[in-house]
Amino acid sequence: MTIPVDGETDDPPTTARRRRRNPHSHQSILAATSELLGEVGYTALTMEGVAARAGVGKATVYRWWPTKGALVVETLSAQLPAPEPIDTGELRQDLLTAIRRAVQILAVGPAAAVIPALAADLSSDPAMAEQFRAQIIRPRRTVVLEVLQRATRTGELPADVDTELLLDIYAGAVFYRVLVSGEPVTDGLAVQLVNLLIDGKTPVTRPDGHADSAH
Amino acid sequence: MTIPVDGETDDPPTTARRRRRNPHSHQSILAATSELLGEVGYTALTMEGVAARAGVGKATVYRWWPTKGALVVETLSAQLPAPEPIDTGELRQDLLTAIRRAVQILAVGPAAAVIPALAADLSSDPAMAEQFRAQIIRPRRTVVLEVLQRATRTGELPADVDTELLLDIYAGAVFYRVLVSGEPVTDGLAVQLVNLLIDGKTPVTRPDGHADSAH
Amino acid sequence: MTIPVDGETDDPPTTARRRRRNPHSHQSILAATSELLGEVGYTALTMEGVAARAGVGKATVYRWWPTKGALVVETLSAQLPAPEPIDTGELRQDLLTAIRRAVQILAVGPAAAVIPALAADLSSDPAMAEQFRAQIIRPRRTVVLEVLQRATRTGELPADVDTELLLDIYAGAVFYRVLVSGEPVTDGLAVQLVNLLIDGKTPVTRPDGHADSAH
Amino acid sequence: MTIPVDGETDDPPTTARRRRRNPHSHQSILAATSELLGEVGYTALTMEGVAARAGVGKATVYRWWPTKGALVVETLSAQLPAPEPIDTGELRQDLLTAIRRAVQILAVGPAAAVIPALAADLSSDPAMAEQFRAQIIRPRRTVVLEVLQRATRTGELPADVDTELLLDIYAGAVFYRVLVSGEPVTDGLAVQLVNLLIDGKTPVTRPDGHADSAH
DNA sequence: GAGTAAACGAGACGGTACGTCGAGTCTTTTC
DNA sequence: GAAAAGACTCGACGTACCGTCTCGTTTACTC
Numbered sequence: 001m002t003i004p005v006d007g008e009t010d011d012p013p014t015t016a017r018r019r020r021r022n023p024h025s026h027q028s029i030l031a032a033t034s035e036l037l038g039e040v041g042y043t044a045l046t047m048e049g050v051a052a053r054a055g056v057g058k059a060t061v062y063r064w065w066p067t068k069g070a071l072v073v074e075t076l077s078a079q080l081p082a083p084e085p086i087d088t089g090e091l092r093q094d095l096l097t098a099i100r101r102a103v104q105i106l107a108v109g110p111a112a113a114v115i116p117a118l119a120a121d122l123s124s125d126p127a128m129a130e131q132f133r134a135q136i137i138r139p140r141r142t143v144v145l146e147v148l149q150r151a152t153r154t155g156e157l158p159a160d161v162d163t164e165l166l167l168d169i170y171a172g173a174v175f176y177r178v179l180v181s182g183e184p185v186t187d188g189l190a191v192q193l194v195n196l197l198i199d200g201k202t203p204v205t206r207p208d209g210h211a212d213s214a215h
Numbered sequence: 216m217t218i219p220v221d222g223e224t225d226d227p228p229t230t231a232r233r234r235r236r237n238p239h240s241h242q243s244i245l246a247a248t249s250e251l252l253g254e255v256g257y258t259a260l261t262m263e264g265v266a267a268r269a270g271v272g273k274a275t276v277y278r279w280w281p282t283k284g285a286l287v288v289e290t291l292s293a294q295l296p297a298p299e300p301i302d303t304g305e306l307r308q309d310l311l312t313a314i315r316r317a318v319q320i321l322a323v324g325p326a327a328a329v330i331p332a333l334a335a336d337l338s339s340d341p342a343m344a345e346q347f348r349a350q351i352i353r354p355r356r357t358v359v360l361e362v363l364q365r366a367t368r369t370g371e372l373p374a375d376v377d378t379e380l381l382l383d384i385y386a387g388a389v390f391y392r393v394l395v396s397g398e399p400v401t402d403g404l405a406v407q408l409v410n411l412l413i414d415g416k417t418p419v420t421r422p423d424g425h426a427d428s429a430h
Numbered sequence: 431m432t433i434p435v436d437g438e439t440d441d442p443p444t445t446a447r448r449r450r451r452n453p454h455s456h457q458s459i460l461a462a463t464s465e466l467l468g469e470v471g472y473t474a475l476t477m478e479g480v481a482a483r484a485g486v487g488k489a490t491v492y493r494w495w496p497t498k499g500a501l502v503v504e505t506l507s508a509q510l511p512a513p514e515p516i517d518t519g520e521l522r523q524d525l526l527t528a529i530r531r532a533v534q535i536l537a538v539g540p541a542a543a544v545i546p547a548l549a550a551d552l553s554s555d556p557a558m559a560e561q562f563r564a565q566i567i568r569p570r571r572t573v574v575l576e577v578l579q580r581a582t583r584t585g586e587l588p589a590d591v592d593t594e595l596l597l598d599i600y601a602g603a604v605f606y607r608v609l610v611s612g613e614p615v616t617d618g619l620a621v622q623l624v625n626l627l628i629d630g631k632t633p634v635t636r637p638d639g640h641a642d643s644a645h
Numbered sequence: 646m647t648i649p650v651d652g653e654t655d656d657p658p659t660t661a662r663r664r665r666r667n668p669h670s671h672q673s674i675l676a677a678t679s680e681l682l683g684e685v686g687y688t689a690l691t692m693e694g695v696a697a698r699a700g701v702g703k704a705t706v707y708r709w710w711p712t713k714g715a716l717v718v719e720t721l722s723a724q725l726p727a728p729e730p731i732d733t734g735e736l737r738q739d740l741l742t743a744i745r746r747a748v749q750i751l752a753v754g755p756a757a758a759v760i761p762a763l764a765a766d767l768s769s770d771p772a773m774a775e776q777f778r779a780q781i782i783r784p785r786r787t788v789v790l791e792v793l794q795r796a797t798r799t800g801e802l803p804a805d806v807d808t809e810l811l812l813d814i815y816a817g818a819v820f821y822r823v824l825v826s827g828e829p830v831t832d833g834l835a836v837q838l839v840n841l842l843i844d845g846k847t848p849v850t851r852p853d854g855h856a857d858s859a860h
Numbered sequence: 861g862a863g864t865a866a867a868c869g870a871g872a873c874g875g876t877a878c879g880t881c882g883a884g885t886c887t888t889t890t891c
Numbered sequence: 892g893a894a895a896a897g898a899c900t901c902g903a904c905g906t907a908c909c910g911t912c913t914c915g916t917t918t919a920c921t922c
Binding site for chain 4: 551563594603606612
């Protein structure tokens with residue numbers, strides 16, 4: 001195929017000029033960043049520490065990533081599982097999967113502690129914001145947008161459904177709960193959100209997640 | 216009374232002894248923090264800078280606030296408008312007001328740029344998280360919780376409505392949109408959220424905010 | 431006597447304000463500089479290395495000495511023997527002593543390797559040049575100037591002798607020989623210089639230093 | 646001829662083999678060095694800067710000159726006027742000319758600011774010291790040595806005059822005055838030195854240089 | 861109203877990290 | 892096959908703040 005899959009490094013054949021980064025250093029740096037993110041978190045991560053852990057000069061880190069944020073975005077994007085398409089054949093199930101993935105990333109996995117701190121830098125660094133959205137957010141949103149668009153074709157959702165808002169609502173709920181409320185995020189949250197978004201059911205308290213799903 | 220009026224933080228009856236903070240310094244520090252937050256933002260705010268701007272020794276700042284975060288939380292809490300009760304007599308209108316207030320704080324006002332950065336520190340600093348929730352979040356949530364509880368009594372909402380989740384949903388949508396999506400937040404968002412949460416209407420794209428409000 | 435000898439710090443009575451340097455740090459830094467000068471020389475001496483060796487923060491070094499040169503000048507001035515007055519009763523002997531002292535400092539002692547490198551910075555750093563001359567050169571020149579002035583009173587030297595030049599000649603000869611010619615400096619050099627400067631004897635080659643001293 | 650014409654510096658007979666340096670790069674580098682010496686001085690001159698200014702890779706500079714000092718010595722030697730023989734027929738005049746040349750190089754011309762800094766590196770870099778003496782110092786000393794040797798044949802100077810020391814004295818006086826004393830160097834200095842060295846006249850202060858020359 | 865303890869401004873302190881620069885080496889590409 | 896281009900590791904630069912710690916000096920509560 002001729003798809004120029006690649007992402008961050010690049011394909012020697014096409015470019016030829018520019019960029020001849022040492023792939024070994026490059027990998028060491030990403031690995032060191034990943035380790036240190038796990039050990040000390042985003043805030044306490046330093047470029048100096050990354051360079052030291054990677055056995056690399058600081059200048060080498062700065063040569064390829066202008067800021068800590070850019071480095072972390074790339075590290076995250078490399079270590080997060082690729083966003084597989086979702087298509088179970090049923091909207092409810094698809095959306096549930098999507099929300100569970102969001103929960104996984106925002107509340108459970110190793111990135112959970114990193115993303116909020118990263119997000120905080122977005123408003124003051126537009127370049128990084130764009131990189132973050134392009135490398136982390138957009139690929140995952142795209143998958144869910146396809147789910148929703150499919151549903152408009154089958155009539156499960158109205159043709160003019162505000163897909164963007166729908167995504168913001170469930171992702172925001174998870175994000176806000178983790179970050180601001182500080183309450184635990186259970187699977188029940190995913191179910192309640194699906195019920196609300198698809199069936200318009202105002203969320204009610206139930207001891208457990210399979211609540212209300214019986215209808 | 217002869218109670219040494221003062222603290223927004225401590226209870227005069229029990230302490231009485233201890234603490235004889237200079238109210239002038241105290242005010243200078245909060246004012247300096249507020250100014251600097253506006254000028255350089257949360258990240259670039261330094262304790263050193265605050266002390267200098269306030270014409271105060273660094274130790275004086277540290278004496279009363281252990282961290283930058285704690286200082287900023289108190290500054291914010293002092294400058295944010297007090298959360299007035301909401302009671303228009305109609306749930307829809309009450310909730311709309313609540314959401315608009317959230318938008319005001321999270322997306323429009325001077326705190327909009329500060330809160331995300333502040334929030335990022337919450338996961339790594341539980342003490343500050345508690346202070347943040349107690350001084351900023353809880354008072355405002357309480358007002359809305361009263362609105363929702365009133366609605367359960369009138370039957371506008373089911374008795375077992377998950378009020379906490381409801382709050383997380385609309386606040387999260389606003390927060391996420393500002394912080395992560397980076398999309399503009401319009402008043403239409405508030406209307407769409409009310410429609411969804413009260414009437415179960417899946418959000419659809421409309422050019423403007425008064426969409427669907429006809430019911 | 432009650433002369434407030436002091437030298438580099440300052441007299442508390444008059445100033446009172448400003449300057450409250452930690453004498454312990456101050457000493458550690460000078461000691462570390464002295465050691466490192468001996469171990470690695472002036473060129474390879476770094477402010478960072480000094481701070482590390484002294485167990486002190488870099489900022490502390492920079493707080494009191496703006497440049498490496500200033501630090502080295504003060505170190506040298508502290509470790510060089512104080513310039514004792516010279517008065518043997520005889521001009522020839524006095525001058526011989528003076529030249530031998532110059533040889534000692536410029537060619538033999540621990541400062542011999544440092545002064546040339548230091549001198550090289552003088553032309554590009556007038557502040558340091560002044561400090562160097564005031565702390566190192568002038569005190570030693572003053573002693574010899576007194577010798578020469580005494581000689582003019584006794585008639586051993588003409589009243590209008592160009593004392594400054596006389597000093598430049600013998601010091602320059604030693605300095606140049608060490609630095610540029612790279613030839614060894616023997617005691618014969620001192621004798622030859624005395625003969626030339628006092629008796630006007632053109633220097634001739636003699637196997638050893640006591641040459642010509644018989645007059 | 647088959648000699649690979651090239652160097653302004655090396656002797657074709659001995660080297661012949663080895664070396665096929667690109668004459669264009671070679672010239673660019675020397676020119677860049679010369680310019681930068683004038684602009685920023687010896688200390689602030691960097692190999693990196695030279696390479697950039699010359700439009701050449703750093704490795705190319707390092708291939709031909711092992712150190713900054715070596716490069717500067719060669720640059721200087723190429724741009725300093727060749728040491729013409731001196732023979733006015735009169736020792737006094739010859740020596741005056743020699744001293745004036747020394748003043749010209751050490752105190753007036755473009756090399757004045759460079760040589761002290763260069764000299765400072767000599768004691769720590771014997772290879773460079775040798776190169777410096779061979780390319781810069783020796784050729785000029787040789788010319789004056791001839792003057793002095795001629796004078797011994799005519800009896801103007803004693804047969805066993807210490808020629809080396811004589812040179813060190815006048816060169817040292819100029820050098821020291823420029824570098825250490827920091828006093829201005831006038832032509833009177835040259836006259837005073839000649840008077841001392843040839844006639845044994847102790848230097849006296851006179852408003853101007855033609856002093857004492859009348860005798 | 862004097863004595864005393866605290867809070868105060870000032871800022872030095874030992875540190876960590878910043879982001880930049882240059883050293884000197886090495887590899888890859890170009891002519 | 893030399894040399895351009897420039898990436899690489901290393902280490903120092905000089906600065907900014909960190910949070911702690913003396914210093915005297917107010918200041919306002921005791922006694």
